[in-house]
């Protein structure tokens with residue numbers, strides 16, 4: 001199959017290598033032409049995925065239109081804040097019959113939209129059945145080393161989800177299917193905000209009890225938001241739900257958990273982000289998720305606390321105390 005991956009960060013590069021290793025004809029597009037030229041010269045992504053060489057069937061391309069025109073399947077792996085502009089830049093091409101697999105995890109600033117909603121708006125000729133998400137607990141560093149990983153291919157069309165499953169599945173990268181796109185996208189995106197809270201707990205020196213509380217009560221607020229939006233509650237116990245929440249809250253690879261850890265140590269957000277080369281989606285998503293929750297009347301206290309610590313300079317110890325001293329509540333509400 002001819003597959004184009006848009007975005008040559010750690011995840012886009014990892015997926016392009018995985019797909020090329022399956023003998024698909026793969027094109028990898030980087031939004032900066034000079035970076036594309038460096039990738040082609042090195043046959044390696046020295047900035048985002050050092051030490052993993054490109055298979056021969058992976059072609060680096062500079063021209064977005066050529067990359068999209070050549071593809072039967074398009075994988076969008078740019079950061080979520082860049083997805084709308086990236087898609088709009090190829091909206092005038094003929095996209096009939098092409099499947100678009102988004103792997104960016106985030107909720108759009110200002111609109112509160114999920115990534116599939118952003119794609120449908122930016123690509124008016126594309127139908128919901130052409131769009132899929134590939135989500136789940138999958139750090140690039142481990143997938144690139146072919147360590148066992150499980151993910152979920154999701155689309156409102158089961159046929160499309162199965163096409164994506166077939167395209168990506170390997171003996172080290174096991175792909176399940178699901179058709180609950182709302183649940184998969186909400187869970188897979190909001191977990192980044194909860195992972196920042198988990199990192200804050202680490203930075204403050206708290207232990208396993210606090211981490212378990214953040215994961216469990218984080219899942220409770222993700223579940224409340226998803227239910228309000230019409231998701232299947234079962235998705236929350238799946239790979240994009242508890243699976244991705246656990247990996248992101250616990251992993252040493254997680255950029256979101258790292259940002260939180262630094263905040264917990266008392267550092268300023270701008271300083272932390274200024275020295276990071278990789279995207280931590282939960283930072284921008286915290287604001288978008290909180291606005292969405294407020295609009296829908298959904299209580300998301302951990303998300304609110306993360307937002308206050310990141311953007312309103314609330315000291316982390318105070319935020320934790322405020323969370324703990326809230327009015328006692330029933331577990332299921």
Ligand SMILES: NC(=O)c1ccc[n+]([C@@H]2O[C@H](COP(=O)([O-])OP(=O)(O)OC[C@H]3O[C@@H](n4cnc5c(N)ncnc54)[C@H](O)[C@@H]3O)[C@@H](O)[C@H]2O)c1
Nearest residue numbers: 008009010011012031077078080082104105139140278279
């Ligand atoms: N890294 C992972 O393990 C992993 C796993 C699953 C999902 N994801 C998701 O995949 C998405 C991409 O993450 P990543 O880890 O590959 O990012 P990264 O931080 O490794 O790299 C970001 C990439 O985006 C590019 N970029 C930056 N601004 C851009 C713009 N305006 N337009 C187009 N491209 C731009 C950068 O050049 C770079 O290639 C994120 O939403 C992330 O949550 C990442």
Ligand SMILES: O=P(O)(O)OC[C@H](O)CO
Nearest residue numbers: 136137138253254255256
């Ligand atoms: O490194 P993070 O925190 O962006 O997490 C990456 C992936 O979403 C894990 O599945």
